[in-house]
Amino acid sequence: MANKVGIVAVMAGVAAFAVPLFAHHGAASYDTSKTVTVAGTVTEYVWSNPHVLVKVDAKDASGNVAHWVCEAWNPVTQTGRGWTKNTFKAGDEVSLEINPAKNGASVGEIRGRIVINGTEFKQTP
């Protein structure tokens, strides 16, 4: 269970998406064979072109904070998936499944399950 300080871990998963369904610009930079769960506190939500960004501070087991930038598509496409400019706000506790950057940077493309303050956010298919 997440506490209010900003928490949890980053867990590596494997190969959920052999063929990217929603690959877009720059997807070549992401490892689509890996799914990573970023869990922590939203620091900023950027509802803007070209891509929407969710910035998350996530602590590892040692208490070190990693500043993650998780990207989605543009606001119009995200609106079609049920997102709005108010889906996230600073301070939200979130868990986001992403494809991580191949070069190891704390950046990823949101590709799976989304949990906001303990409630799963269901995207429009």
Add this chain to the structure above:
Amino acid sequence: MSKRFVVSIVAVIAAGMFSPLLRAQDEKWNNIPPTRAAYRDKKPSGVPPRRDITGIWDTAQALGTSGAPEHPALGPGGRGSQGGQQDETGIEKPLPYTAAGLAALKKNLPSGPGVRQVDSVLTNDPAGKCDPLGFPYMFSWEFRTINVVQTAKQVIMLSPFYGNYRVIWTDGRQPPKDPDLRYNGYSVGTWMDDYTFVVRTTGMLPKTWLDHAGRPHSDQLVVDETFHRVSADTIEYTQKITDPVMYTEPWIATNKLPVHLMPPDFDIPELQCSPSEFAEYNNQVGGVVLRDSSKK
């Protein structure tokens, strides 16, 4: 089971299929069209008006992110989307490049999913700099939703995506013989019959791309389009590419793509390209995830 119960069930299912549209109708602004799934079992219906394609039309997210819809730069089963190739060897539906066409292709570095994809900060896609897409790029990628207006002498197509617009002259004029090249070229349209509007476009700037996979064209490019209104609520859109400098034979980029009529009060969302927003994105994401930082 009562008839009323069955009707209720059908109504609930229909509401689910079109829920984004219903939500949009409630709010009146920034309407989001239904997805392709909403049309899966829906047949075109209604008698169309004669010689008329006015209205707000949507492609149900038939986005050519991997290139022209009929020739995506992907191998069988969508393989190769991560890029890494200089040419398009192995794609499922190869294009008939000339030697000049192949050389020109290799100079264009696309960032969309495909066998030639590069990191987003390394692309030289005009779209990546917010340069004008021009025609036909605007209709081969992110076609999305357009507003079509007809006057006595023109058909005007407005797209809030990247702020694109087209003017198609219907006053009987012929394409210019020695055009001053333009991003959108010069379009003339005629009605082949009451429900088939055909458009020929010439005179496009060769620095623009044909599609999001970086397919090139020369100043000899001719694009022939057919807008076939098969019913009141559906147009089938076809686009043919002819460019003897880059391709050994004409090819079909889009084939009978269904385009669906939206309600008349449908407000199309804005999707502009802002150079400053792109720069900020590359600063925070594109440059950070570059696979080989020596290329930055």
